[in-house]
Amino acid sequence: MAAVVAPPAIDVRGLAHRYPSPDGDGLVALDGIGLTVGAGEFVSLVGPSGCGKTTLLRAVGGLLQPEHGEVLVLGGTAAAARRAHSIGLVAQDPGLLPWRSVEDNVALTLQLTGDDGDRGERARGALERVGLGEFAAYRPRELSGGMRQRVALARALVHEPQLLLMDEPFGALDELSREDLCVELLRVWERERVSVLFVTHSIREAVLLSDRVVVMSAAPGRVVADISIALPRPRDPRADDSPEFNAYVHEIRMALGRVPAEAHS
Amino acid sequence: MTRELEQGSARAKRSGATQTRRRSAGPSLRALLPPLIAALVAIVAWETAVRVSAVPDYIVPAPSAIAQALIAHPSRFASAGLRSLLEAVGGLTVGAGTAFALAVVMAHSRALERALYPLALLVKVTPVIAVAPLLIIWFGFGATPKVLIAALITFFPMLVNAVTGLRSVPPATLDVFRSLDASPVQTFWHLRVPSSLPYVVAALKISIPLSLIGAVVAEWMSGDGGIGLIILIANSDFDTASLFAAVVVLAVIAVTLTALVSFIERRVLWWHESAEIS
Numbered sequence: 289m290a291a292v293v294a295p296p297a298i299d300v301r302g303l304a305h306r307y308p309s310p311d312g313d314g315l316v317a318l319d320g321i322g323l324t325v326g327a328g329e330f331v332s333l334v335g336p337s338g339c340g341k342t343t344l345l346r347a348v349g350g351l352l353q354p355e356h357g358e359v360l361v362l363g364g365t366a367a368a369a370r371r372a373h374s375i376g377l378v379a380q381d382p383g384l385l386p387w388r389s390v391e392d393n394v395a396l397t398l399q400l401t402g403d404d405g406d407r408g409e410r411a412r413g414a415l416e417r418v419g420l421g422e423f424a425a426y427r428p429r430e431l432s433g434g435m436r437q438r439v440a441l442a443r444a445l446v447h448e449p450q451l452l453l454m455d456e457p458f459g460a461l462d463e464l465s466r467e468d469l470c471v472e473l474l475r476v477w478e479r480e481r482v483s484v485l486f487v488t489h490s491i492r493e494a495v496l497l498s499d500r501v502v503v504m505s506a507a508p509g510r511v512v513a514d515i516s517i518a519l520p521r522p523r524d525p526r527a528d529d530s531p532e533f534n535a536y537v538h539e540i541r542m543a544l545g546r547v548p549a550e551a552h553s
Numbered sequence: 554m555t556r557e558l559e560q561g562s563a564r565a566k567r568s569g570a571t572q573t574r575r576r577s578a579g580p581s582l583r584a585l586l587p588p589l590i591a592a593l594v595a596i597v598a599w600e601t602a603v604r605v606s607a608v609p610d611y612i613v614p615a616p617s618a619i620a621q622a623l624i625a626h627p628s629r630f631a632s633a634g635l636r637s638l639l640e641a642v643g644g645l646t647v648g649a650g651t652a653f654a655l656a657v658v659m660a661h662s663r664a665l666e667r668a669l670y671p672l673a674l675l676v677k678v679t680p681v682i683a684v685a686p687l688l689i690i691w692f693g694f695g696a697t698p699k700v701l702i703a704a705l706i707t708f709f710p711m712l713v714n715a716v717t718g719l720r721s722v723p724p725a726t727l728d729v730f731r732s733l734d735a736s737p738v739q740t741f742w743h744l745r746v747p748s749s750l751p752y753v754v755a756a757l758k759i760s761i762p763l764s765l766i767g768a769v770v771a772e773w774m775s776g777d778g779g780i781g782l783i784i785l786i787a788n789s790d791f792d793t794a795s796l797f798a799a800v801v802v803l804a805v806i807a808v809t810l811t812a813l814v815s816f817i818e819r820r821v822l823w824w825h826e827s828a829e830i831s
Contacts, residue, residue: 349732370734377732383725387747387824396743400733427824443729453732 295363297451297483298325298348303357305343317343319508321357327450328481332494332501334540340509341487342455348485349375349453362450369451373401376444376452376482380459382436384428384443391415391424394443401447414446415439417479418472434465438472445476452484459489470496471525478522491544495519495536496528503543513543614794619801622794630783634802637779640696640768641806644703645760649711651704653753656715660745661737666716677709681767685774694777703767707760711753718752719745751825754818761810765803 303321306314318340325331333341346352347359350366361369369375384393394411398404412424418438428436437457444452458466470493477484477497488494494501495517503513517536519527527533596616603615610618623630655673659666681702688698722744730740772781780799787795 349728351728351731370732373733375732377729379725379728381723381725383723383727383729385726385744385747397733399743400730400735400739429824447733 294327296324296326297362298323298485299360301358303347303354303359305354316508319510321511323502325483325485328483330477330484330497330499332486332488332498333504334488334491334494334501335504336506339504339506341504345453345455345485345487349377373447374450376449378440378444378454378457380456382440384436384439386428390426390439393439394446397443397446403447410446414442417476418442433461434469437461437469450483452482454484454486456487456489467525474523491537491540492528495533496523496525501540503540515539611791611793614797618794619797622798630798630802633780633783634806637768637772638806640699641703641764643700644767645707645764647700648704648707649760652708652711653715656712656719659716660719673709673712676705681706681770685771689775694775699768699771702771703764706763706767710759711756714752714756715749718749722748751822754814754822757814758811762807765807
């Protein structure tokens, strides 16, 4: 299998990071984090606000230099992976350029990476893959929040990265758009098998999408559980009421130190 | 099903957007009518008030007297107006251009911003009235000191706005650029410059009347031409009608330039929130 030969997409060891604080000691965001994401694996990070999920993701993306520890991305440093254009990033704010059309927003990636043969055609192809084929000529302002996030996903996938970093990508969306986008992401991922690190607040979203869910605690940020989700794929989003599914949700809740919720309707 | 709904709502939004774009495509006759009527009423009221109260012309001239002053020497006002216009536009180009170039440097380095900002502030707080005679001594008569004074007065608004504009980049977008290892030059052209345009246009709108003030103050001090000279002579002759006529010419120039910038703004900044309001 390819997974045996290829280096893990992410291999983080002993990662620690503090942010400056008024008292001078620094606010500990991460304390001795270890995390691996295998090639083609979908891993979610779940934890309370302030547990350092985003800090960890930024360190992996080479957007932040951690104080201590080792971050290997695709067998090299995070900066090297970034330079090789192997990373796609989707954040909560789609961050589209309002003066560009949807197609040109996706093409931006190809423009910046300098790999811009058939730019327009490839951008339109990426839009097709996220179900926005007809909207290439629209402006971001003319789209709904969910559609803008799909454009951001297309922009992150158009250069065929090996690793997709998603930081609460659906966090600002309404429940229904969220469900639609989860289904879309499942479809895209099951077809392309890119490695994904997915930060989320939603336990059910994490169980539905992931191969593994890594649970973190806050202040300082530590990994408290690493749970493999052995649900069959392709996953049916409507199967999220099955006893197995709810058992995983319960397990993650327990790891987070939450009183188990009463039977979910 | 939900997708269809989404598409439907996007179409509705789209037609809404085109409507707003069409509405802001240019000032229609109907939009121009209220200010025109207001101006007409004001002029008639002014004319009537002057005639009824019999105020002498050298204190408050009637609009008809101002119009006569303009019509009596059309070429004098036209050539003086043109001269002041060119000096102001020259000053605006030099001042705003230098300010934008400096803003690029300051937006990229907090240390340079801290070093240069006090100097820029010094330029701002120095009254033009105090510097103008000095520049006239240095550069003599002719266009140079006028252009420089107009440049000096327009420098600061553009600097402050451009620094803010170049920095007003959404962090999420900047992260995307960084994750793709974009070069500083790419980030500058594809992200910072377009983001700064609304601020730059706002600064231009502030600077247009300022640049005219700068040019006219310089002309008035050196007394060798332009609207400033007309004001100087009219003032010493108690020729108040010509003085008002000079002011009318200045106002027409300022309004025309501002309208031109607004026109460019609608063409270039259709994507910005401000396009929906104005």
